[in-house]
Amino acid sequence: MKQENPFAQLRPDSRVGIVGIPPLAVIGRLNSLGAQIYDLDEPQINTDMELTAPFLPRVYCAILRTALLNALHLELDMIVIDVGPGKCDCALHVSTVLQDMLRIPVIRTRNEDDVPFGHPLCETKMSLLEKLKRITAGVQSAAPHQPEKFPPCRPTAGFWGVPPRDFSLLTLFPDTTHIYGWTRCMENKTPADGELEEMFNAEVPTIFFAQSFCAKTALAKFLAAKHPHGLYLDVDVTCSSSTQAKIQAFLELSGVGHAAR
Amino acid sequence: MLLADFGTSYCKFRELGGPAGAGQPYLLATKDLPKNLRVDLATGHNGKRFSDRYVNELTALARGGEDLIAAPDYVLLDCGSRDIKYVSYCHGKLADMGWNSECGASMGFTIELLEKYYNLDYGKLAVPERTFSITCGVLGMSHIFDAVTSGISEAEAVARFVKGIALNAYRFSGSPETLYLSGGLCDNPLFVGSFPCNIIPLGRFVLIKGLEKTAREHLSIAL
Numbered sequence: 164m165k166q167e168n169p170f171a172q173l174r175p176d177s178r179v180g181i182v183g184i185p186p187l188a189v190i191g192r193l194n195s196l197g198a199q200i201y202d203l204d205e206p207q208i209n210t211d212m213e214l215t216a217p218f219l220p221r222v223y224c225a226i227l228r229t230a231l232l233n234a235l236h237l238e239l240d241m242i243v244i245d246v247g248p249g250k251c252d253c254a255l256h257v258s259t260v261l262q263d264m265l266r267i268p269v270i271r272t273r274n275e276d277d278v279p280f281g282h283p284l285c286e287t288k289m290s291l292l293e294k295l296k297r298i299t300a301g302v303q304s305a306a307p308h309q310p311e312k313f314p315p316c317r318p319t320a321g322f323w324g325v326p327p328r329d330f331s332l333l334t335l336f337p338d339t340t341h342i343y344g345w346t347r348c349m350e351n352k353t354p355a356d357g358e359l360e361e362m363f364n365a366e367v368p369t370i371f372f373a374q375s376f377c378a379k380t381a382l383a384k385f386l387a388a389k390h391p392h393g394l395y396l397d398v399d400v401t402c403s404s405s406t407q408a409k410i411q412a413f414l415e416l417s418g419v420g421h422a423a424r
Numbered sequence: 425m426l427l428a429d430f431g432t433s434y435c436k437f438r439e440l441g442g443p444a445g446a447g448q449p450y451l452l453a454t455k456d457l458p459k460n461l462r463v464d465l466a467t468g469h470n471g472k473r474f475s476d477r478y479v480n481e482l483t484a485l486a487r488g489g490e491d492l493i494a495a496p497d498y499v500l501l502d503c504g505s506r507d508i509k510y511v512s513y514c515h516g517k518l519a520d521m522g523w524n525s526e527c528g529a530s531m532g533f534t535i536e537l538l539e540k541y542y543n544l545d546y547g548k549l550a551v552p553e554r555t556f557s558i559t560c561g562v563l564g565m566s567h568i569f570d571a572v573t574s575g576i577s578e579a580e581a582v583a584r585f586v587k588g589i590a591l592n593a594y595r596f597s598g599s600p601e602t603l604y605l606s607g608g609l610c611d612n613p614l615f616v617g618s619f620p621c622n623i624i625p626l627g628r629f630v631l632i633k634g635l636e637k638t639a640r641e642h643l644s645i646a647l
Contacts, residue, residue, distance in 0.1 A: 412482035
């Protein structure tokens, strides 16, 4: 961090946007200050993505375009953006754009937390959409997990990857889908844990998902090829009907019942 | 039981289990479909409008291939009016799939349109030596116009366009040595001859075959 104490100016009701997963110490500090945290990686407002075009190329990670769109419209007091090995170079460059564009502090962090919190939600029986919602919401809290509330289930399918920009694709999976990849690292609060990120279960059909134009597309494609029953999938802003059909057909033809829509 | 594959330009039908047994599959132009038509089991991008029971196109294609292809390892490509999609099988199991509805947009439709517009017969056009680099039917047409203005014959320009589309579809499906081909373009000798691999055409009714398999094995309907 460039400043000595960038959080000194924050009031209890300050609005802080986060991009990626800032270190637990930062989240703990924001929590203790009573700051309102907004996860800028998720759509927070319903407006046209095209509004980001003056600032970012149209062919760019949809998560970071969303973060910038949120930053344009939410009246924030500060942004904390992780640019370490648990995020990406794109976020580093977006932090430069955000700092130039806004009159609020944009704090860069490098999250290298390595204390595993566990990942019970990733392996429990629950709709995949709900699991992802809870995991992403968990980024705003430094509190420990409650694994006893989420017992593991036997997996029938796998979802590997990052939380997608369009959560609708998650509704296609069965409740017994286990989560792998960076989303598992998110729940574990170790976003830079490359070894954990590369793990998959070769016993269950798995979709290896990455956002289009994200560096993780290479890892997703690589692991899908290694997996005996994997399918690589990338999606940009929204999940098209043909992409939905690919997921449905893959699960169906793999003998896994997909969730009815 | 009436099965139907509702395509963009043509719809394919087959009646099963009637008093006379299974009927022959048949075609109707999509623009001529009766508005109040209902079928028992449907696939195709337009299918949900006409039936309460719908099978997605990739699933129908894959199941059709399972019924029609004896080899354990194969790639089956469906070239439609509006999109291209493929499934690949390894040791009799699904290995990969793809559906290109954006960059593969309107390839089949454009091929048919060009034949009528330039009054050509694809049965009489030779496969050209050269090709255009084409990823989309609509964008690819500008290559034809540029070629014609540079003095190349309309027939040669269209043939290069068709070959470009075939090469794009071939690469999209993973550049296999042998490709099983599904869809109306199986009847287009210029298109089939433009692939740089061995082509086994399966015709227009592969997805209908997939619906038959779905009805038989997954809906427990006796046929």
